[in-house]
Amino acid sequence: MITSVLVANRGEIACRVFRTCRDLGVRTVAVHSDADADALHVRDADVAVRLPGAAPADTYLRADLVVKAAVSAGADAVHPGYGFLSENADFARAVLDAGLVWIGPPPEAIEAMASKTRAKALMGLAPLDRVTEADLPVLVKAAAGGGGRGMRVVRRLADLDEALATARAEALSAFGDGEVFVEPYVEDGRHVEVQILADTHGTVWALGTRDCSLQRRHQKVIEEAPAPGLTGELTAELHALAVRAARAVDYVGAGTVEFLVADGRAHFLEMNTRLQVEHPVTEAVFGLDLVAEQLRVAEGHALPAEPPPARGHAVEARLYAEDPAADWTPQTGTLHRLAVPDGVRLDTGYTDGDPVGVHYDPMLAKVVAHAPTRAEAVRRLAGALERAAVHGPVTNRALLVASLRHEEFTSARMDTGFYDRHLAALTAPAPDPYAPLAAALADACARPRSRFGGWRNLPSQPQTRRYAVGGEEIEVRYRHTRTGLAAEPTAPDGAGTTSAAPVQVVHADAHLVVLEAEGVRRRYDVARYGDRVHVGAAALTALPRFPDPSAQRAPGSLLAPMPGTVVKVADGLITGSSVRSGEPIVWLEAMKMQHVITAPVTGTLTELPVTEGRQVGLGALLAVVEETPAPHPSEGARETQ
Incomplete structure (x- = not known):
């Protein structure tokens, strides 16, 4: 019987496994890098063991250190989670060689399927x-x-x-x-997968299908179960292929077989020999705890001949600290608050006040909704995300809401090219026109006033505040009056100074503002963290009244979009080199992804202050490209004569 489990992973998946272990009365052990010393999964565990360093190669990818941690902490089993060493056959062998229980498939099955090239060969591809x-x-x-x-x-x-x-x-x-x-590359296919669960007695379950077509950078964003719109014949074929793949390698435990579906045909992609990030939607539909099932299988228990019946529909959205409108750039900073309404499931490795760093994946949480029908589940998830409090770095929350409500998704006509077609429209700024005013009024209430109050006997200039929101700068005006704060007339879109629809301030304090315009009353919860202001679902940046001249950058400056490491500078580039618009200049690595920084214009490289291996902060100067003036039209005409 398993009594103590070490999770060879971090963040949300470690917290997920620990939750099940606590329910089963199993002791938990966390491992952590120096960057994760105060992370939620460390606080959730009964005991924790440090892996010195911060980079994955020095910590979570060190099989020897993880096995040593399990032994020293007295664990009798290791759960690999997903990512890092979860599909490493040598790690599985090392766990078994140390006399520990491996909560996963046999090393031989991992070896056969963890390499996508060998898996394709096994399936005749x-x-x-x-x-x-x-x-x-x-x-x-x-x-x-x-x-x-x-x-x-x-x-x-x-x-x-x-x-x-x-x-x-x-x-x-x-x-x-x-x-x-x-x-x-299969264009415009649907990404469909089958959850597998197998025991040591020859039973293999195919637990329905999942659709994971909404992806960015080939990483899933929204997943659901069951995959909508599949024929019974195609579903049966997918189940049969998944079971065939599992039996081909004598698979044991939880795994996922992935396909691209196009023109009614299934194309095998790979088998993931681990639990997937999107496993909660399958759990919701089948009423299972897959982690608990993994532990039971590892203890040698037999599965029933058939899985439980599927009920309803579940949809999951991955909440990332990233800016979809800026090429999905990862974001860092402090996650001041993360809370979702009742009625949905939240899986996260963060809690209020945690830092979001540069070393690991930018996923903050998974939010899951389950309902009797797909339409109800989608609506419930969109509403919960819209009402969620997500205070801190820029996230993809607004994109998730817009995606869930997009007609192509609600009608189940999506494919893997969804964001290629719709990203620009989905990320187009649509700021709440009254959010900046609510932010300014709450800020005015938070600032101490003199004992004589803000009201004056003689008229004076109104107070003004400026905010950056949705890529625009908006100025709002208000006055202190005898009866309290009053909004000055401004156009709701911030483009002018007069408005035919006056805004009445019904209530204003440092944390709550209630406004009424054209008979519609709106309530805004306001939270401030430095110059960052969260007003309901909107996030604004308060701008200084007098910009700092020293903060201005020369035209053509390339700034680091996030903290990271310069892993490469283009070969042969030095100050004075000629570059073309779009030409790669610097490769920056952050959150396990590489980001290519390219020349914004054709011209001359006038500054290159970075070298390979250098750590840079957000907004650090990477290079400056001075644009080459275009030839005068008459010069071009002479050249072609």
Whole structure:
């Protein structure tokens, strides 16, 4: 019987496993890097063991240190979670060799399926050994791991070498294995997968289907179960293929078989020999705790002949600290508050006040809704996300809400190209026109006033505040009157100074503002953290009255979009080099992804203050490109004569 489990992982998945272990009366052990010393999963565990360092290669990817931690803490079993070492056969063997219970499939099954190239060979498929124009587009893919790391779509042969190099670097950093391969890229397919659960007695369950088509950078954003719109015949085929893959390697435990579905056909992608991030939607539909089932299987218990019946529909959204409108750039900072309404499930590795750093994946939480029908589950999840309190770094929360309410998603006509088609529209600024005024009024209430109050006998200039929201600057005005604060007439969109619809201040204090305009009353909860102001679901930045001239940057300055490490500077580039618009200048690594910083214009590289290996902060100067003036039209005309 398992009595103590070490989770060889961090964050949300460790907290998830610990929750089940507590319910079962099982003692828990956490491992943590120095960056995670005060993380929620460390606080959740009964005991914790430090892995010195911060980078994954020095900590969570060190199988020897994790096994040593399990032994020293007195654990009798190891759960790998997902990511890091979860699909590493050598790690599984090391756990077993140490006399510990491995809560996962046999090392031989991991070895057969964890490498996507070997898995495809097992299923009678093969990657491309050479790429021609006729093969395009193709997908460069890491052989190990998952989560979108080490994946690049290539549409031009000229981009293949760069895509291979970047994918190898990402895969090596994230999984400790730089092997990549190339396969045809299926355009506009649906990403559908089957949850597998198998015991040591020969029973294999196919627990329905999941649709994970809404993806960015080949990493899932919204998942649901069951996958909508599949025929009974196609569903049966997917189940049969998944069970066949599991039986082919004598699989034991939880796993996922992934497919692309296009034109009514299923194309095998890979088998993930671990629990998936999106497993909660399957749990909700089948009424199971998959982690508890993993522990029971590891203890040798037999599964019933058939799984429980499926009920209803479940949808999960991944809440990321990232800016979708800025090429999904990861964000860092303090997560001041994270709370969702009752009625939905929240899986997270963060709590209020935790820092969001640069070393690991930017996922903050998973929010899951379950209901009798798909329409009800989607509506419930969208409403919960809209009302959630997410105070801190920029997140994809607004994108999630807009995606869930998009007609293509609500009608189940989505595919993996959803964000390629709709991202610009989904991230177009749509600020609440009254949120800046609510922020200003709450701030005015929070600031101490003189004992004579703010009211004056003679008219005076109104108070003004400026805020940045949705890429725009908005100015609002208000006055202190004998009866309290009053809004000055301003256009709701901030574009003018007069409005036909006056705004009445019904109530205002430091944390709550109630406004009424055109007979509609709106309530705003306000929270301030430095110059960052959260007003309901809106996030604003308070701007200074007098900008600091020293903060101005020269035109053509390339600034770090997030803290990270400079892993590469373009070969041969020095101050004075000529560069073309879009040409790569610097490669920055943060949150296990590489981000290419390119020249904004064609011109001359006038500054290059960074070198490979240097750590940089948010907004650090990486380079300056001075634009080359375009030739005068008459000069061009003379040249063509």
